[in-house]
Amino acid sequence: MTLPEGTPEKLSGPEAPAERTWSAQPDQHPVSPTFDELTRQRAKEIIARYPVARSALLPLLHLVQSVEGYVSQDGIRFCAEQLELTTAEVSAVATFYTMYKRTPCGEHLVSVCTNTLCAALGGDAIYRSLSEALGTPDRPLAHEETAGEPGTPGSITLEHAECLAACDLAPVLQVNYEYYDNQTPESAVALVEALRRGEKPPPTRGAPLTDLRTVELELAGFTDDETVAAAAVAGPSAAPESLRGTALAAERGWAAPALPDEPPALPPLPEK
Numbered sequence: 146m147t148l149p150e151g152t153p154e155k156l157s158g159p160e161a162p163a164e165r166t167w168s169a170q171p172d173q174h175p176v177s178p179t180f181d182e183l184t185r186q187r188a189k190e191i192i193a194r195y196p197v198a199r200s201a202l203l204p205l206l207h208l209v210q211s212v213e214g215y216v217s218q219d220g221i222r223f224c225a226e227q228l229e230l231t232t233a234e235v236s237a238v239a240t241f242y243t244m245y246k247r248t249p250c251g252e253h254l255v256s257v258c259t260n261t262l263c264a265a266l267g268g269d270a271i272y273r274s275l276s277e278a279l280g281t282p283d284r285p286l287a288h289e290e291t292a293g294e295p296g297t298p299g300s301i302t303l304e305h306a307e308c309l310a311a312c313d314l315a316p317v318l319q320v321n322y323e324y325y326d327n328q329t330p331e332s333a334v335a336l337v338e339a340l341r342r343g344e345k346p347p348p349t350r351g352a353p354l355t356d357l358r359t360v361e362l363e364l365a366g367f368t369d370d371e372t373v374a375a376a377a378v379a380g381p382s383a384a385p386e387s388l389r390g391t392a393l394a395a396e397r398g399w400a401a402p403a404l405p406d407e408p409p410a411l412p413p414l415p416e417k
């Protein structure tokens with residue numbers, strides 16, 4: 146059976162075509178010198194963590210973002226070369242997850258939750274205020290656009306986010322994936338103005354604020370600064386609102402029913 150060129154083959158057996166892999170041909174597809182020796186070394190370290198090389202793709206894409214501030218075509222080729230995948234396979238993953246950006250990002254990524262609960266409690270108003278504050282008088286900043294030159298100090302990329310798993314602290318936003326809880330349009334605008342001045346207001350909980358590329362390197366499994374890593378663990382984590390149910394149960398002596406020692410018998414399968 147012949148498949149058209151570019152069709153992702155996943156067949157097995159005698160008719161399955163040989164698997165296509167990306168092989169680096171410097172004269173055909175030069176990978177950018179952006180990916181220096183240190184980055185290549187880190188890529189090898191990431192790949193060595195997994196029994197199968199292709200499992201390393203997600204952290205490898207974060208490594209690319211720590212270098213480029215997004216995932217460029219060069220970044221796609223870099224991952225493909227390291228993992229012996231096709232560029233189509235890498236692109237399919239990179240374009241599926243919203244954490245991988247296709248255009249250059251600012252020093253900071255501001256993600257405003259506009260999912261149901263946050264939206265109802267003011268998330269839409271927060272997003273609108275930020276897009277106006279970061280845009281120009283006649284054009285608010287749009288989703289995934291950047292105020293300032295991407296990558297330069299004080300530049301900010303704004304995005305809508307789906308539920309950030311902090312509904313009890315709604316409305317919330319994140320800067321470089323760190324939480325700022327119980328926001329208002331005024332507090333959110335004050336926050337981005339501080340970021341634009343080069344300040345790093347402390348998040349409500351979690352690690353101290355750094356910048357997007359540093360966080361991307363951490364997501365790839367590396368940190369250049371042990372004190373930052375230690376502070377990330379030592380910082381406030383759970384909020385009182387999140388622990389309220391646990392505290393009430395402890396006060397009142399409530400406990401979940403014990404699980405039976407033996408799993409309950411399954412009902413018989415219907416006869417065919």
Ligand code: FES
Pocket residue numbers: 258259260261262263264307308309310311312315316317
């Ligand atoms: S809806 Fe915003 S954190 Fe869940």
